[in-house]
Amino acid sequence: MNSIITSIIVEDQECSSNYLKSVLNDAFPEIRVLTIETSISGALSAIETYRPDLIFLDIYLSDGVSFEVIERTSYTDFEIIFTTAHDTFYQKAFEYCAFNYILKPITAEKLSPIIEKFKKVLPPATINKKKKLLHAFLDKENPRIIINLGDENLFVPIKDIVACKAEGSYCSIVFSNKKHLTSKPLKYYEELLEGRQFFKANRSTLVNIAHITRIHKRETLILSNNESIKVSVRNRNMLSDLINLHI
Template sequence: MIRAIIIDDEPAMQEVNSQLLSEYFPNIKLVGTADCIKTGINLIHKKKPDLVLLDIQLSDGSGFQLLQKLPSYNFKVVFITAFDSFAIKAIKFSAIDYILKPVNEIEFQQAIQRAIALIEKKEHTESQVNVLMDSFKKELQNKKLVLRTQNSMHIVDISDIHFCKSDNSYTTFYLDNNEKILVSKSLKDYEGILKEYGFFRPHQSFLVNLNHIKKVDKTDHGFLIMKNKKEIPISTRQKKNLIDLLDRL
């Protein structure tokens, strides 16, 4: 019996994939589900699965980051993703299977069947995963974002963004060398794009690059001190999530 787990932050997707496994693959036993990097890693250590259905975009980071936090593993991975050209390109470069949201039953069956074949042949996939991680890291290092203002189009390195600040339907980007760029899009428009690249929303008005945090002040409500010496508030609701996330870096 093949032991499988599902790591996805959408309960509906957990249910869909669980039902498809049960319907089409009676030789696969679902031994658990998780919804983030932390619970996913704990579940992997506890259940020691043969197969992991792993969502790329989790609430506290990416499925790629989850794999990077594991010192070693011998399970097979099938990624689950909404359409994301970068993620799919990285996966295709490594010839690792993925399931596209919304789930197509035939494609689901094909991806799982290929994973079963690898498990049964005891075929190692470390080299494929290494190619995937290299592609992922290179994409992060070189990733740029286009910011359109009223008069200009700015092309910025994501790594140069310290934080973003919301002002209703506008967002100000704070960059290296104290540069600021104001764009006429909401912070929510950028949160989904930047979350995959190490950004976190500690407060409804701010989105911060975790790589530019210098210090976390935990007194009272608490606030962040960035490397550019700016102070960012932390909401009570997000304080524990942020500290947990930083502990895992």
């Protein structure tokens, strides 16, 4: 990679874009900001014109959600740093797909490790594979996650997961008639599936609420695969709240 890193900023808040440019100019003189755009259409035009190494991309723009930039651009030899003030769902999506992101307010301290990581990427990774993963995760109609099985990766609809169960330092993903052992711990899936209607029944089991068919004495869950899961004493209040919510 050349010593100069070319970049564009895509941000519809003028104060935010000017501040980011100021931080980059002061702390990272090797990064040259070629233009600041405020819209999807402007970003697409700038990408084709400048073919930057790096894009600082806000999520919500004046004419839509910035993922459309990723979907529509024909030039893909660049990396993206999402600049976001939004919730952990998006953070997990970016992390899961190996995108970089930074939470606002942006500081040189937050940017430094990300920029250093970017400098080590030779050449800049294309985003085509990441784009597929991101859209799979963000698909509102049928969101999916990837389960790595060593020799292969499975794209799994979240709605098909009955439960996630700790197996020592590993985790089994349980379906109606099968299960897959993954090398990730339960905590990884607990964080990944946060906000996806999963209930932590006990220390070792995360249950998909959609697959709970019965609740026995407010302490045992009967799942769609006929498995019984005990709810820990400390989590029974949360279970009661869940029951009351659906009564």
